[in-house]
Amino acid sequence: xxxxxxxxxxxxxxxxxxxxxxxxxxxxxxxxxxxxxxxxxxxxxxxxxxxxxxxxxxxxxxxxxxxxxxxxxxxxxxxxxxxxxxxxxxxxxx
Numbered sequence: 001x002x003x004x005x006x007x008x009x010x011x012x013x014x015x016x017x018x019x020x021x022x023x024x025x026x027x028x029x030x031x032x033x034x035x036x037x038x039x040x041x042x043x044x045x046x047x048x049x050x051x052x053x054x055x056x057x058x059x060x061x062x063x064x065x066x067x068x069x070x071x072x073x074x075x076x077x078x079x080x081x082x083x084x085x086x087x088x089x090x091x092x093x094x
Contacts, residue, residue: 014038026084 003009003018012018014037023031028040056063074080 010035010038030087 001018003012009018009021009023010031013021014035021031025043028043032038032040056067071080074083
C-alpha cells in the first residue's frame with residue numbers, strides 16, 4: 001500500500017498499523033531519534049546508495065548551476081557534513 005502522506009508513516013509503523021517504510025538514509029535516523037518504538041536496522045549497511053535530487057522547473061539552467069555549485073561547495077568546505085551532524089543525519093557524501 002502507498003500511503004498518501006509520507007510524514008504520517010513513521011507513526012503508523014510505531015503503532016503497528018503499517019509494517020515498513022522505505023525512506024532516505026538521511027531521514028531514518030531522525031525518525032528513530034524521535035520515537036523509541038522505531039528501528040532503522042539498515043543505517044550502516046543500506047541496500048541502496050543514492051543521492052537526493054532537486055526538483056525545479058525545466059529550462060532553469062542558471063538555477064541548476066547555482067544549486068549544483070552550492071552543494072559542491074558545501075561538500076568541499078565541510079558545511080554539509082556539519083548540517084548532517086547537527087540534525088543527527090547520516091552523512092554519505094565524499
